[in-house]
Amino acid sequence: MPSHRRTLLKVIILGDSGVGKTSLMNQYPLNLAIWDTAGQERFQSLGVAFYRGADCCVLVYDVNSLKSFDNLNNWREEFLIQASPSDPENFPFVVLGNKVDVDGGNSRVVSEKKARAWCASKGNIPYFETSAKEGVNVEEAFQCIAKNAQKSEEEEEIYLPDTIDVGSSSQPRSTGCEC
Structure with a gap:
């Protein structure tokens, strides 16, 4: 059964201006297509083209800014609205x-406890505390991001069989993090 796979994973990185999205992205030289808003958060609705086709969404906040943490809900909801993933409840996010x-x-x-509680309330989103400046946990975080993006992409893989069996049903999917 031949399959058609993309070779590049699309990761969206969202969060308030100044939280360190670009610095984090620049710390991790892996061949991912990481789309950064580059400080243009004031244009809250960045458009469908920016979000569509994403394999994972990274939500970033500054642990020294309550406002940036409180805005995670807005960024997550905006992403789900704009990207319209086929299974929004199981779409892979990383915070x-x-x-x-x-x-x-x-x-x-x-606090880490508050952040982990928020992640748990949103379906056990993987959480990492990082320092882009010092490289703390950046490698581990992006390994998890890449793993979840790849898992998401594989689940969306399109098979083109020689014949089509209209009587078969699709198998349930799981996008839990094993990072």
């Missing part, structure tokens, strides 16, 4: 709490 290095952690306002 990164960035800038853990700032001020030796003394200016932190969002």
Whole structure:
């Protein structure tokens, strides 16, 4: 059975301006198509073309900014509306709490516990605390992102059989993180 697969995975990285999205992206030199809003968050609705076809969505906030954390809901909802994934309940997201290095952690306002609780409430989204500046947990986070994006892409794989059996049903899918 021949299959047609894309060789490039599309990862969308979203979050408020200044949370470190570009810095995180630049720390991880893997061959992913990572689409960064490049500080244009003021255009909240970035358009369907930006989001469509994504294999994973990374939500980034600054652990020193409650507002950037509170806005994760908006970014997640905006992505689901614009991308219209076929199975929104199981679409792979990863959350990164960035800038853990700032001020030796003394200016932190969002606890790891609070962030993990939010991720659990959204279907057990994988969570990593990172420092793009110092490279803390960036490799591990992007390994998980790449794994989830690849898993998502494989589940969307299109098979072109020689004959079509209209009586077969599709198997249930799971996109749980095993990172």
